Amino acid sequence: MEQTSIKNRMRDILTLFAFVVMAAVAALVVMDILVLPVALFAVAKKTTFNFILGDLTWLFLIAVLGFLLVRLVLALRKDGLSPREIIGHILYRPFSALAVALMVMVSSAVLIGVIYLIFSYNNYFIYKLIN
Numbered sequence: 001m002e003q004t005s006i007k008n009r010m011r012d013i014l015t016l017f018a019f020v021v022m023a024a025v026a027a028l029v030v031m032d033i034l035v036l037p038v039a040l041f042a043v044a045k046k047t048t049f050n051f052i053l054g055d056l057t058w059l060f061l062i063a064v065l066g067f068l069l070v071r072l073v074l075a076l077r078k079d080g081l082s083p084r085e086i087i088g089h090i091l092y093r094p095f096s097a098l099a100v101a102l103m104v105m106v107s108s109a110v111l112i113g114v115i116y117l118i119f120s121y122n123n124y125f126i127y128k129l130i131n
Contacts, residue, residue: 042049069090076086 072090073086076089081089
């Protein structure tokens with residue numbers, strides 16, 4: 001049988017509390033170790049930091065997207081697709097991803113709306129039940 005005495009419950013709660021506090025302290029220490037050098041560098045060398053964060057980030061993203069595009073084209077050529085089919089595939093993919101994203105957003109909006117209606121009419125229904 002499960003022991004449900006106050007002493008056992010307090011011990012369980014204190015154990016959970018201790019783990020939460022230890023996790024928070026560990027996260028704080030790790031973030032300080034990671035963020036402090038970056039913050040000091042950003043304050044000491046503003047132009048270099050802005051160049052790294054602004055220009056090199058864009059160059060890195062463009063390089064990654066270019067690499068992925070080249071890899072996709074090579075994989076489609078290896079599968080025996082013609083250049084016309086490859087271009088069609090590359091042009092079709094973003095629109096299909098956009099359609100999926102819009103469908104997820106519309107579904108989320110409908111779900112949020114239904115939850116809002118349920119919670120907003122909850123007080124009304126409770127009032128009707130009581131009176």
